[in-house]
Every structure is written in structure tokens, then in C-alpha cells.
Amino acid sequence: xxxxxxxxxxxxxxxxxxxxxxxxxxxxxxxxxxxxxxxxxxxxxxxxxxxxxxxxxxxxxxxxxxxxxxxxxxxxxxxxxxxxxxxxxxxxxxxxxxxxxxxxxxxxxxxxxxxxxxxxxxxxxxxxxxxxxxxxxxxxxxxxxxxxxxxxxxxxxxxxxxxxxxxxxxxxxxxxxxxxxxxxxxxxxxxxxxxxxxxxxxxxxxxxxxxxxxxxxxxxxxxxxxxxxxxxxxxxxxxxxxxxxxxxxxxxxxxxxxxxxxxxxxxxxxxxxxxxxxxxxxxxxxxxxxxxxxxxxxxxxxxxxxxxxxxxxxxxxxxxxxxxxxxxxxxxxxxxxxxxxxxxxxxxxxxxxxxxxxxxxxxxxxxxxxxxxxxxxxxxxxxxxxxxxxxxxxxxxxxxxxxxxxxxxxxxxxxxxxxxxxxxxxxxxxxxxxxxxxxxxxxxxxxxxxxxxxxxxxxxxxxxxx
Numbered sequence: 001x002x003x004x005x006x007x008x009x010x011x012x013x014x015x016x017x018x019x020x021x022x023x024x025x026x027x028x029x030x031x032x033x034x035x036x037x038x039x040x041x042x043x044x045x046x047x048x049x050x051x052x053x054x055x056x057x058x059x060x061x062x063x064x065x066x067x068x069x070x071x072x073x074x075x076x077x078x079x080x081x082x083x084x085x086x087x088x089x090x091x092x093x094x095x096x097x098x099x100x101x102x103x104x105x106x107x108x109x110x111x112x113x114x115x116x117x118x119x120x121x122x123x124x125x126x127x128x129x130x131x132x133x134x135x136x137x138x139x140x141x142x143x144x145x146x147x148x149x150x151x152x153x154x155x156x157x158x159x160x161x162x163x164x165x166x167x168x169x170x171x172x173x174x175x176x177x178x179x180x181x182x183x184x185x186x187x188x189x190x191x192x193x194x195x196x197x198x199x200x201x202x203x204x205x206x207x208x209x210x211x212x213x214x215x216x217x218x219x220x221x222x223x224x225x226x227x228x229x230x231x232x233x234x235x236x237x238x239x240x241x242x243x244x245x246x247x248x249x250x251x252x253x254x255x256x257x258x259x260x261x262x263x264x265x266x267x268x269x270x271x272x273x274x275x276x277x278x279x280x281x282x283x284x285x286x287x288x289x290x291x292x293x294x295x296x297x298x299x300x301x302x303x304x305x306x307x308x309x310x311x312x313x314x315x316x317x318x319x320x321x322x323x324x325x326x327x328x329x330x331x332x333x334x335x336x337x338x339x340x341x342x343x344x345x346x347x348x349x350x351x352x353x354x355x356x357x358x359x360x361x362x363x364x365x366x367x368x369x370x371x372x373x374x375x376x377x378x379x380x381x382x383x384x385x386x387x388x389x390x391x392x393x394x395x396x397x398x399x400x401x402x403x404x405x406x407x408x409x410x411x412x413x414x415x416x417x418x419x420x421x422x423x424x425x426x427x428x429x430x431x432x433x434x435x436x437x438x439x440x441x442x443x444x445x446x447x448x449x450x451x452x453x454x455x456x457x458x459x460x461x462x463x464x465x466x
Contacts, residue, residue: 001062001072001073001074001176002072002073003069003070003071003072003073004061004070004071004072004073004140004311005070005311005312005358005359006070006356006357006358006359006360006361007312007314007354007358007359008070008140008141008311008312009070009071009140009358009363010358010361010363010366011138011139011140011312012061012071012138012140012363013067013363013364013366013367013370014366014367014370015110015138015370016370016371016373016374016418017110017241017374018238018239018240018241018374018418019239019370019374019415019416019417019418020107020108020109020110020111020241020415021138021139021140021415022107022108022109022111022136022137022138022139022413022415023136023137023138023139023142023143023144023147023412023413023414023415024103024107024134024135024136024137024412024413025134025135025147025151025410025411025412025413025427025436026099026100026103026132026133026134026245026247026409026410026411026413026436027132027133027134027135027402027407027409027410027411028096028099028126028130028131028132028407028408028409028410029130029131029132029133029402029405029406029407029408030129030130030405030406030408031129031130031131031405032129032159032404032405032406034404034405036090036124036125036131037124039124039131039403039405040087040122040124040131042161042403042404042405043085043122043133043402043403044081044085045163045403046154046163046402046403047081047085047120047154048081049163049167050153050154051081051170052167052170053153053154054150054153056073056116056141056311057084057116057118057141057150058075058076058079058116058170058172059073059074059075059076059116060073060074060075060076060113060114060115060116060117061073061074061113061117061140062074062175062176063363064363066364067362067363067364067367068362068363068364069362069363070363071363072176074173074175074176075172075173075175076115076116076172077172077174077175079115079116079170079172083115084115084116084118084119084120085119085120085122086119086120086121086122087121087122087124088102088121088122088123088134089102089123089124089125090124092125093125093126093127094123094125094126094127095126095127096126096127099123099126099132099134100245100246100247100411102121102123102134103134103245103411103413104242104243104244104245104438105243106119106121106134106136107136107243107245107413107438108241108242108243109136111138117137117138117140117141118135118136118137118138118141119135119136120133120134120135120136121133121134121135121136130408131405133402135151136413139312139415140311140312141311142311142312143298143300143311143312143313143314144298144300144314144391144393144412144414144425144427145300145313145314145393146311146312146313147393148393148395148427152396154402155400155401155402155407156400156401156402156404157398157399157400157401158401159401159404159405159406160404161403161404230293230294230320230383230384230385230386230387231290231291231292231293231294231383231387232288232290232383232384233282233287233288233289233290233293233387234282234285234286234287234288234289235282235287235421235422235443235444236379236383236384236387236419236420236421236443237377237379237380237419237421237443238374238377238378238379238380238418238419239379239416239417239418239419239420239421239440239442239443240440240442240443242440242441242442243416243438243439243440243441244438244439244440244441244444244447245411245413245436245437245438246436246437246439246447246448246450246451247411247434247435247436247437247451248434248435248437248451248454248455249409249432249433249434249435250432250433250435250454250455250458251431251432251433252266252428252431252432252433253431254458254462255269255270255433257462258332258458258461258462261464262329262332262333262336263336264332264333264335264336265336265339266392267297267339267392268332268335268336268339269332269461270390270392270424270426270433271295271297271319271321271335271339271390272328272331272332272335272457273454273457273458273461274295274388274390274424274454275293275295275321275331275335275388276328276331276453276457277450277451277452277453277454277456277457278293278387278388278422278450278453279293279323280453280457281444281447281449281450281453284449285445285446285449289323290323291322291323291324292320292321292322292323293320293321293323293387293388294318294319294320294321294386294387295318295319295321295386295387295388295389295390296316296317296318296385296386296388296389296390296417297316297317297318297319297339297342297389297390297391298314298315298316298389298391299314299315299316299317299346300313300314300393301313301314301315315346315353315354316354317339317342317343317345317346318342318386319335319338319339319342320338321334321335321338322334327460328457328460328461328464329461329464332461370418373418374418378418379418379419382419383419384417384418384419384420385417385419385420386417386420387420387422388420388422388423388424389414389416389417389420389422389423389424389425390424390426391412391414391423391424391425391426392426392427392428392433393412393425393426393427393428394427394428395410395427395428395429396429396430397428397430397431398430399430400429407429409429409434410427410429410434411427411434411435411436412425412426412427412434412436413425413436413438414436414438415438416438416439416440421439421440421443421444422437422438422439422440422443422444422447422450423437423438423439424437425437425438435451435454437450437451
């Protein structure tokens with residue numbers, strides 16, 4: 001029985017009926033000479049042979065009494081792949097649009113909390129002799145980088161289908177008794193008190209730096225990139241339980257060329273493109289547009305986290321980006337400067353600021369706060385914590401194969417937050433940066449306009465570099 005980290009538990013506790021905190025991806029494969037039935041059969045055999053490489057895919061979460069301390073990972077004694085691998089559209093060939101519509105319908109489904117927190121939907125017949133997998137995982141189980149690492153254990157670097165030696169049958173540990181859970185919780189309360197003191201001290205250490213910066217009175221100063229309050233737009237509001245997933249892509253070489261030309265980072269280019277496309281969308285749909293928008297940018301701390309036992313090793317930067325600018329190049333320069341200042345603050349407060357805060361707050365408190373906000377539709381009345389999210393996870397540059405079939409494309413999917421309703425998720429594969437735009441369609445109708453805007457402003461930046 002192993003405790004979730006504070007950050008993992010925060011994702012577990014903050015979930016609501018309209019804000020399920022699921023991540024995932026749409027993976028499209030060339031079926032080659034395999035029939036639809038053969039490809040599905042191979043996937044089941046592969047998962048059976050390699051599921052032992054993903055031990056937490058066989059564990060479920062058990063809450064501590066009253067949610068006073070972090071919940072626990074325990075083996076699911078009734079684990080079966082049949083509870084998690086689902087066949088969809090088994091008797092018909094579907095289009096790419098149907099795949100994305102289906103992905104939008106399964107991403108916001110809340111998991112059965114009595115089972116491990118993942119599902120895999122197999123669509124065996126996709127137009128063009130392809131098949132698709134739609135994977136959904138709870139954010140408590142993984143972040144973007146961890147998710148890519150988990151998937152790598154299922155992939156091969158060649159098209160040969162060789163399962164090699166079968167693992168020994170899995171014998172799950174006996175589930176803990178109520179007495180064991182209660183005893184661990186009592187011990188956990190003592191440990192939590194000590195953790196609170198240590199984490200609280202770590203968090204307090206950064207306040208002098210933040211306060212001193214805030215006294216400098218700069219328009220966009222370092223502190224403003226951490227202690228931000230976003231402004232409402234015409235799309236701000238309490239989110240529904242509906243999601244729409246839209247894809248886009250751009251060659252990494254083009255992004256790198258723009259970055260080199262302007263002396264910025266590739267991430268700066270992606271943020272600027274998303275921001276400009278979102279601003280154009282709000283203007284064209286006559287939505288309220290404030291003088292700036294706040295972007296939340298997740299930051300991986302895997303390299304710094306060492307042996308910390310957490311499925312989520314992530315921090316965040318908050319960027320206040322103006323909505324009035326002279327052109328795409330002016331915006332890009334502005335984003336670069338804002339990001340640089342945010343990175344400075346991030347290094348000053350420490351990568352583990354949010355991790356330490358999450359260790360302090362009991363899950364029951366987070367659960368109560370987020371459920372109250374959702375039930376009261378609070379974000380219809382107050383400004384959102386941020387306006388949009390931009391995440392970027394690097395992937396492999398080489399071809400990957402699953403059960404002997406080549407992976408053609410991967411589209412990431414990420415949750416959307418109450419009050420915001422929009423997330424730009426990027427992942428690279430074979431030198432192509434793929435976008436998964438996830439929106440609440442009730443807040444963002446015609447969201448394909450945003451992806452078209454990204455393409456349009458990318459062309460503008462490319463022309464400026466000629």
C-alpha cells in the first residue's frame with residue numbers, strides 16, 4: 001500500500017463531474033497486410049505480454065478515511081484487460097472525423113474509481129487501411145512526459161512482432177483491510193504534520209523574492225508572472241461535460257527556423273501562435289477581449305525530481321501576454337521576454353513550489369473547494385485562474401511500431417480547466433509537431449477557426465523570415 005504524492009492526489013481530488021482530469025492520445029497506425037480482426041487480436045496479446053511493465057496500470061486508488069491524508073495505490077485483485085480494452089466501431093469503416101468525434105466523447109468520461117485509472121479504445125477500421133487507438137488515463141496516474149515513457153514500453157523500433165518470453169502470472173497483493181487503512185492514515189497524519197512544516201517552510205522562503213520583485217512596479221514584472229489574476233473573456237465560464245478534439249500539425253524544422261531567425265525558443269513560437277490565433281478567434285466572434293490573456297504553461301521537472309515518488313513531476317509558469325501588438329513578430333518578441341522573466345521567477349521560487357503546496361493541503365479540502373466551485377458554477381461569476389493552457393512534450397524522431405504496425409500519427413489530449421475551457425497540447429513525432437486542441441464546445445463554438453489561425457500566423461512568420 002503506497003501513498004499517492006501530494007500532486008498526484010491533488011489531481012485525484014480536484015476532479016468534478018464537468019472537469020474530469022483525464023489525459024490521453026489518439027494514435028493512428030498503418031494496418032499493413034493485417035485484417036481488422038488480426039490487428040485487434042495482436043494488440044490484446046501485446047498488452048497481455050507487457051502489462052507487467054506498467055505496474056500502476058494494475059493498481060487502483062483507495063481513499064484514506066475522510067480524505068485527511070493522501071489516498072493509496074493498491075493492487076486491483078480483480079484486474080482484467082477486458083475491463084479496460086474496448087472495441088469500438090467493430091463492424092464499420094470510419095473516417096478521421098469520426099475518430100476525433102469519438103475521442104471527444106470518451107475523454108471526459110470519469111473513470112470507475114474501483115478499478116485502475118485507464119482505458120484503451122480500439123477502432124480497427126479507419127479509412128486508408130488504418131486502425132486507431134484512443135488512450136485515456138487519469139492525470140493522477142501520469143503527466144505528459146511520464147505518459148510518453150509508459151507508451152514506449154509497448155512500442156518497438158521495428159515491424160517485427162515478437163512477444164518473446166511471456167511474464168509470470170501476476171499475483172496481486174491482498175487488498176488492505178479497513179484496520180490497515182485506518183492505521184496507515186493515523187501514521188500518515190503525523191507524517192503529514194511534519195511534511196506541512198517542511199513544505200510550508202520551503203514555500204515561505206520564496207515570498208521575499210516575489211514581494212521584492214512586486215515592489216519594483218514594472219508593467220509586466222517577474223512577480224506578475226507568478227501571482228497573476230487573469231481577466232474574463234467572452235468565452236470564460238463554468239465548463240460543461242462536453243469536449244471537442246481538433247488536430248493540427250507543423251514541421252519541427254519550420255518552427256526551429258523561425259526560432260533561430262528571431263533568437264527565441266521553439267516553445268516561444270508555439271505559445272505566440274496559440275495566443276495570436278486565440279485573440280483572432282475572440283475578435284472574429286465578437287467575444288469580450290481584455291488587454292491581456294494569461295497562459296498556463298506546464299514545466300517538466302523530471303530531470304530535477306530524482307527519486308521523488310510521484311507520477312506527476314510537473315510545475316507551471318503563468319504568462320500574462322498582451323492582446324494588442326503590431327504583428328506576429330512583435331508578439332513573438334513579447335512572448336520571449338515574458339517567458340524569460342517567468343523562467344527567472346520559476347528558478348527563484350523553486351521547481352517544487354507547487355509540489356510542496358500540494359503536500360500541505362489535505363485532499364478533502366481540495367475536493368470540497370472544487371466541487372463547490374463546480375456546483376455553484378462559480379466561474380460564471382469570477383475570473384478564471386488562467387485563460388488557456390499550452391503544453392509541449394517532446395517525442396521520438398524515429399518510426400515506432402506497435403504489434404508490428406507502424407505508428408503514423410499521435411495527437412495528444414489534455415484536460416480543460418473550469419473557467420478556461422481550452423487547452424493546446426503539442427507532442428512531436430518524426431520531426432512533426434502535432435497539436436491536439438481540446439475545448440468545451442459550448443464555450444468555444446467553431447473552434448476549428450483557432451487551428452486555421454495557427455496555420456495562418458505560422459505562414460506570416462515564415463514569410464517574415466524570408
